[in-house]
Amino acid sequence: MRIAFTTKGKDWDSQMDPRFGRTDYIFLYDDESEETLIEDNTAIQNAAHGAGPQTAKKLFDLSPDILITGNGPGGNAAEVLKKSELKIYIGAGNMTVKEAYSAFKEGRLDAN
Amino acid sequence: MKEVVVISGKGGTGKTSITASFAVIGRDNIVVGDCDVDADDMHLLLEPDYKSTEDFYSGYTAVIDQEKCTACGKCMDVCRFKAVDNKIGKFEINSADCEGCGYCCVICPEKAITMQDAYVGEVFISGIKTGTEMVHARLKAGADNSGKLVARVKKIAGEIAKKDGKDLILIDGSPGIGCPVISSLSGADFVILVTEPTPSGIHDLKRVFELIQKFKIRSGLIINKHDLNLELSAELKDFAKNEGIKVLAEIPYEPDFTKAMTEGFTVVEYNNKTLKKILTEAWAEAEKEIYKEVIK
Amino acid sequence: MKIAIASGKGGTGKTTLSTNLADLCAERKDFPGIILADMDVEEPNSGLFIQREVQKEIIRNKMIPQWDKDLCSNCGVCDSICRFNSLLKLGKTILVMPELCHSCYACSELCPENALPMQMQKMGRQTIFNTDSFIFIESRLDVGQEQAVPLIAQSIEYIDSKYPKDFLVLLDSPPGSSCPVIEAAKNSDFVILVTEPTPFGLHDLKMAVNTMREIKKDFAVVINRFGIGNDAVIRYCSDEKIDIIAKLPDKREIAELYSKGKLVHRDVPEFGKELKKVAKYLKRLSDRRNNQ
Incomplete structure (x- = not known):
C-alpha cells in the first residue's frame, strides 16, 4: 500500500502541511517495500489560482492508494482526485508525519 | 501553533474591528495576518511600523519586445481580452486588460512576446502596538486579491510565530467565496x-459556511448588531445550533464601535465596559474551542 | 445615462x-x-x-473547451498551455474545470487534433x-x-x-x-x-x-x-x-x-x-x- 502525506518537510519528523493545494511537499511511503519518495511541491507557491487541481494532478501521477492531509481538498481539487482511486484521510494537520502514520494505522483519522 | 481565521x-x-479586538485581548501571544487585502483596514487600529516590505507578483502579463516584433498582428487576432493595442503599427500590451493567458506568447512567430510576473502590490511585516507582529499587504489600483497573496501572508505569519514561539496566528480573512477565501481557510x-x-448577512453566512464544511474546520459564530432584528438573530442561532457551530457572542448595535475606530482604537481599548466584557468573554470561549483536543 | x-x-x-x-x-x-x-x-x-x-x-x-476523447491524441499541449490550471491531463483523460477557465481559447485553437472545441456553458x-x-x-x-x-x-x-x-x-x-x-x-x-x-x-x-x-x-x-x-x-x-x-x-x-x-x-x-x-x-x- 502506498500512502501520500502533505508535509512541510522531507522526513518522518517533519510537520504535516494541513493545506492540500499549497502543501510544500508530498511525502510518499510504500509500506510493503518500506521505500519513501519526496515530491517537491514548493513551486506551487507561484500559482495565483488553481493550486488545488495542480497538486491533485501530481497526486494522480504518483497514484498512491491513500492520501493523508489536514483540512482536505477544496472543490476543484476534489473533482480531480475523483479520477484517481485513492482514499482520503483528514485531520492530521497538526501532527508530524510519523504521528500521522500511526494515527492512520490505529484508525484515528477521519475518512473524507 | 494554531491558526484562527475570521470571515x-x-x-x-x-x-x-472584532479581529483587531481579539489581537489586543490576546496580546503578545498572537501574530496577526490581514488577508482582507481589498479592504485592508486592520492597520488603522493596530499601529503597524512597516519595518519590512517585499514586492509581490501574482499571475502574468505579456510584454512585447519591440526589437523583435515585426508587427504581424497575430497577437491582436488571438487575444480575447482586447489587451493588444495597435498604435500606428506599433503593437503594445495594455497590462490592465491582459489576463496573462499566454496565447499571444505561444502564437508569436518571432518569439517577441514573453510572459512576465505581474506586479500587484507589496507585502509588509510590521511591529504592532500589542508587542507582536502583523503581516499585511497593499494592492496597486485595480489589482486582484489571489489565493497566492493570501498564502504568502499566512506563510510569513507562520514563520514569525515559529521563530518567536507564539501559539497563535489570527487571520482577518478575505470576503466572498472565491479563491482568496479558500486560501484563507486552507490550513486553519x-x-x-x-x-x-x-x-444579506444570513444569506452570505450560509454560503461561506458551505465552504467551511467542505474543509471540515470547526467554527464559532459572532452575531454583531444582534438587537437590530431579533427575529433574524434567532434564525441565525437556530442555524448555528443545527450545524454544530458554537455561538461565541451576541453583540448589541452600539455606536461606540465606530467611535473607538474613529479614534484609532479597538473597541476593547475604549471606555465601554459592556462591549469589552462581551468581547473578552467571546475570545475566552473561542480559545477554549481552539485548544480543545478532538480525542477519539 | x-x-x-x-x-x-x-x-x-x-x-x-x-x-x-x-x-x-x-x-x-x-x-x-x-x-x-x-x-x-x-x-x-x-x-x-x-x-x-x-x-x-x-x-x-461563457465559452469553455469541451474535450472530445475520440479526436484526442493525448499529446498534452493543452495542459502545458493553460496558465490558469483549469485544464489538466490526467493519464489518458483531459479534465476541464470550467470555473477556473478564462475563455482565452488557447487550448482549443492550438490543439492539433481539434479535440477541444469551445462550447457554451452556463455561468x-x-x-x-x-x-x-x-x-x-x-x-x-x-x-x-x-x-x-x-x-x-x-x-x-x-x-x-x-x-x-x-x-x-x-x-x-x-x-x-x-x-x-x-x-x-x-x-x-x-x-x-x-x-x-x-x-x-x-x-x-x-x-x-x-x-x-x-x-x-x-x-x-x-x-x-x-x-x-x-x-x-x-x-x-x-x-x-x-x-x-x-x-x-x-x-x-x-x-x-x-x-x-x-x-x-x-x-x-x-x-x-x-x-x-x-x-x-x-x-x-x-x-x-x-x-x-
Missing part, C-alpha cells in the same frame, strides 16, 4: 464567523 | 443608496425611464428590497423584473464560478442594446477596487462612490478614488451614515476637489428598516431629503451632457 462573507459586519484550525441579522 | 454606484469596501450602503434612489427617481419622473441593475453578481442583494415580478430570464453563458443568469415604478435587472453568478467580469460585461451590453439612451441606468456595482468594479465603472458615464465618514471608510475610499483616476472616470462621493466618525472624509474630498453629493444620515431606524428588507426614503424624512440631492445631481448631470 464574514458580507462586508460591513464589523469583522475587522478554527474559524470565527462574524455576521449581522439582516437578509 | 449610466451611473455606477460603487464603494471601496463592502457594507457601506451601496445597495441602500441604489434601491432607494431608483425608487425616488421613478417617483420624480426626471427621466423617461429608470433601470436598476444589480451587478454585484456574486452576492446580488438589491432584490431583497424590491417588490417585483419576473418578466424575463436570460441564461448567461449565471440575468433576470428582468417589472416593478410598479422601474425596471429591475439582476445578474447572478452561479455558485463556484470565479469570473465575474464576463457576466457583468454581457449584462451591460444587453441593457445598452435594449433600452433608450435617455433612460437612467443605476448599476449597483460589486465592492472592492478590482476587475469586477472596473468593468462596471468603465462602461458607465459617471461613478458615485459611497463611503462612511470613518477611518476605514476613508482608507477604502482612497483606494477606490485611485482606481477611478487610473481608469479616468468622473466620479463624486455620497457619504452614508453621516454623523458617525469624524470629518476626515469631508476634508479629504475638499483637498482633492471631489464633489460630495449628499450626506445620508446615520440612524438606528434606517439599520432596522434595512434588516427587514424595506426601503427607507419615505419613512425617514432626513434620509429622503438628502437622497433628493442625489436625484437632482443626476438630473443636472444628464442635462449638462445633453447640452454638450
Whole structure:
C-alpha cells in the first residue's frame, strides 16, 4: 500500500502541511517495500489560482492508494482526485508525519 | 501553533474591528495576518511600523519586445481580452486588460512576446502596538486579491510565530467565496464567523459556511448588531445550533464601535465596559474551542 | 445615462443608496425611464428590497473547451498551455474545470487534433423584473464560478442594446477596487462612490478614488451614515476637489428598516431629503451632457 502525506518537510519528523493545494511537499511511503519518495511541491507557491487541481494532478501521477492531509481538498481539487482511486484521510494537520502514520494505522483519522 | 481565521462573507459586519479586538485581548501571544487585502483596514487600529516590505507578483502579463516584433498582428487576432493595442503599427500590451493567458506568447512567430510576473502590490511585516507582529499587504489600483497573496501572508505569519514561539496566528480573512477565501481557510484550525441579522448577512453566512464544511474546520459564530432584528438573530442561532457551530457572542448595535475606530482604537481599548466584557468573554470561549483536543 | 454606484469596501450602503434612489427617481419622473441593475453578481442583494415580478430570464453563458476523447491524441499541449490550471491531463483523460477557465481559447485553437472545441456553458443568469415604478435587472453568478467580469460585461451590453439612451441606468456595482468594479465603472458615464465618514471608510475610499483616476472616470462621493466618525472624509474630498453629493444620515431606524428588507426614503424624512440631492445631481448631470 502506498500512502501520500502533505508535509512541510522531507522526513518522518517533519510537520504535516494541513493545506492540500499549497502543501510544500508530498511525502510518499510504500509500506510493503518500506521505500519513501519526496515530491517537491514548493513551486506551487507561484500559482495565483488553481493550486488545488495542480497538486491533485501530481497526486494522480504518483497514484498512491491513500492520501493523508489536514483540512482536505477544496472543490476543484476534489473533482480531480475523483479520477484517481485513492482514499482520503483528514485531520492530521497538526501532527508530524510519523504521528500521522500511526494515527492512520490505529484508525484515528477521519475518512473524507 | 494554531491558526484562527475570521470571515464574514458580507462586508460591513464589523469583522475587522472584532479581529483587531481579539489581537489586543490576546496580546503578545498572537501574530496577526490581514488577508482582507481589498479592504485592508486592520492597520488603522493596530499601529503597524512597516519595518519590512517585499514586492509581490501574482499571475502574468505579456510584454512585447519591440526589437523583435515585426508587427504581424497575430497577437491582436488571438487575444480575447482586447489587451493588444495597435498604435500606428506599433503593437503594445495594455497590462490592465491582459489576463496573462499566454496565447499571444505561444502564437508569436518571432518569439517577441514573453510572459512576465505581474506586479500587484507589496507585502509588509510590521511591529504592532500589542508587542507582536502583523503581516499585511497593499494592492496597486485595480489589482486582484489571489489565493497566492493570501498564502504568502499566512506563510510569513507562520514563520514569525515559529521563530518567536507564539501559539497563535489570527487571520482577518478575505470576503466572498472565491479563491482568496479558500486560501484563507486552507490550513486553519478554527474559524470565527462574524455576521449581522439582516437578509444579506444570513444569506452570505450560509454560503461561506458551505465552504467551511467542505474543509471540515470547526467554527464559532459572532452575531454583531444582534438587537437590530431579533427575529433574524434567532434564525441565525437556530442555524448555528443545527450545524454544530458554537455561538461565541451576541453583540448589541452600539455606536461606540465606530467611535473607538474613529479614534484609532479597538473597541476593547475604549471606555465601554459592556462591549469589552462581551468581547473578552467571546475570545475566552473561542480559545477554549481552539485548544480543545478532538480525542477519539 | 449610466451611473455606477460603487464603494471601496463592502457594507457601506451601496445597495441602500441604489434601491432607494431608483425608487425616488421613478417617483420624480426626471427621466423617461429608470433601470436598476444589480451587478454585484456574486452576492446580488438589491432584490431583497424590491417588490417585483419576473418578466424575463436570460441564461448567461461563457465559452469553455469541451474535450472530445475520440479526436484526442493525448499529446498534452493543452495542459502545458493553460496558465490558469483549469485544464489538466490526467493519464489518458483531459479534465476541464470550467470555473477556473478564462475563455482565452488557447487550448482549443492550438490543439492539433481539434479535440477541444469551445462550447457554451452556463455561468449565471440575468433576470428582468417589472416593478410598479422601474425596471429591475439582476445578474447572478452561479455558485463556484470565479469570473465575474464576463457576466457583468454581457449584462451591460444587453441593457445598452435594449433600452433608450435617455433612460437612467443605476448599476449597483460589486465592492472592492478590482476587475469586477472596473468593468462596471468603465462602461458607465459617471461613478458615485459611497463611503462612511470613518477611518476605514476613508482608507477604502482612497483606494477606490485611485482606481477611478487610473481608469479616468468622473466620479463624486455620497457619504452614508453621516454623523458617525469624524470629518476626515469631508476634508479629504475638499483637498482633492471631489464633489460630495449628499450626506445620508446615520440612524438606528434606517439599520432596522434595512434588516427587514424595506426601503427607507419615505419613512425617514432626513434620509429622503438628502437622497433628493442625489436625484437632482443626476438630473443636472444628464442635462449638462445633453447640452454638450
